[in-house]
Amino acid sequence: MASRVSSKGKGKAARGSRGSGGRWTGRCVKEWSTWAMKKAKVITHYGFIPLIIIIGMNSKPKPQLSQLLSPV
Incomplete structure (x- = not known):
């Protein structure tokens, strides 16, 4: 008889494949927040x-531009 091949994976590959969506989302959020902070x-x-x-x-007294820019 021919042996049957199981469709389920074993070991680390099966466990890692379930959580890959969360890692992608986390990476996307991290890249977006880094980009936003640089722009800000x-x-x-x-x-x-x-x-x-x-x-x-x-403001109310309406100063001239030269008065705003002068340090005095």
Whole structure:
């Protein structure tokens, strides 16, 4: 008689194949969060001073741009 081949795997390969979806999701989330943090760092770096100037220009006494930029 011919021997039957089992469709179920044995050992580590069978256990690892079930959890591979979770690893892929975790890796995707990690890459996305890293990408988002890099973009947020650049936006914060280049956008902070213009934001302060815009907030200062929209305040009640309405200072001129030269008054906002001067340290005195």
